[in-house]
Amino acid sequence: MRLLNASGCLDALAAPEVARTLDVFVTKTVTPLSREGNAPVRIAETEVGMLNAIGLANPGVEAFVADHLPRLAELGVPLWVSVGGFAVEDYVAVAEELDRHEIEALELNLSCPNVDEVPENVGEVVAAVREVTAKPLYAKLSAAVADLAATARAAEAAGADGLSLVNTVRGLALDERTLLPVLARGAGGLSGPALRPVALAAVYTCFRETRLPLVGMGGVATGRHALELLAAGATDVAVGTALFADPGAAARIRSELEAESAALGFVNVDNAVGAAHADGPATLDQRSRVLAEKALHFGLNKAG
């Protein structure tokens, strides 16, 4: 199990020590041209999460490669670069440039709700990018698509190496005094606690519908949330919004996860992957009991 940040939720160059608590750093989405993003106000809090309408602010691929990438390489943390755009050609252009550099994987942002144009269908983008790079490709999907299972299968068929689940979903917040939208742009992407059941369902579905490794994310703030995503079928977990309130969230979640999984009888965290897909409650209890007994036999009744 590796812990990542959700794209857009950390600037490794502004907070390198936070980036170093992660197993992988995922960059903010890079587009062909530089973007300032949307006019402020572009964040809002809700009772159950937050909204962002940042709008893919980024220096553009040329400046990213020239200025950011060399400094990111110095951090010593494996790097995934999020790739975005508004047409297939955009994704291809960015991926082609990034293919030349020391990057562990590319995460295709196919699901950002904060920009006016919508990328063409997922399968088409994945297939086109597949042609220009041999690097591992993760397709980041939104749970808000009409048919997530079909979208996931299309990404797999087109050559994706994994899926990142989930991106934000569209939401709105109103100012308490004026009743006008808080965000200048109106709606934005909802992240945080409200996404947890949504992320679980998406991971659960894609675990059954594809054979791809999954990065699960959506409101993860504790080890228990991470454990549930693993149980639903994620191999890795990403933390986003929780990092805003608590820059130490990743380290804390990692140790909480180890304790939670050990308490349920898993000898190691990775053994929990897919546990939600056991045939039924009795089977799961039995599996846990067997594992717990084995752990005792081998004197492994504590995590690590």
Place this chain on the structure above:
Amino acid sequence: MLRREPRSVLSAEAVGPYTLLRVDRGTIEPGEPGQFFMLEAPRRVLPRPMSLCLAPRGELAFLIDSIGPGTRALCALEAGDRIGILGPLGNGFRLDVERPLLVGGGIGIAPLPYLSERLGGPPAVVGFRSAWHAEAAVLVPNAEVVIEPTYVTEAIPAGHDVLACGPEPMLEAVRRLAPHAQLAWEAPMACGYGACYGCVVELEGRLERLCVKGPVLAAA
């Protein structure tokens, strides 16, 4: 090390319509005047950015205006409650000025008490919308107080190095009067440490993160 630290509330006392929240400092550094902290807001998803108001020994104090769910929750804290504190963050005021004059408006006076202490109690001009709000002026040493319809810009003498904090229209007006003033801006923030890209303000024609470039900015 960027770490949110749990701390105990010492008190939350009314100062005019505002609340002075005092927290046990522990090993947290107070930082420089104009820097801020992210305060965990009870039962809310995100913390709230607050300038450091005062740094008495063993304490950190924040002056808070109760304007929304987060600040309401902070103002309702009681002695013994625990909240997470992250900071100091951002860039504070430059203190190497020859003739400092502090200018504050409303809740914008929040960073001025600590700033005043570090500068040895320079002259200050503070403005408020009512006498009740102006009760907070007691926190700023050596302050001339004006109350609307009189504005601070009518009371700023020339020839000083201005350090200001207050509502945007006040900062804009101060900048016109004192082009080299140091101005402490504010913006909605989710993280306070450059991660979310939410707190951008326009700086020389570009959108820049206020928590990274500011919150204190010298006028161009």
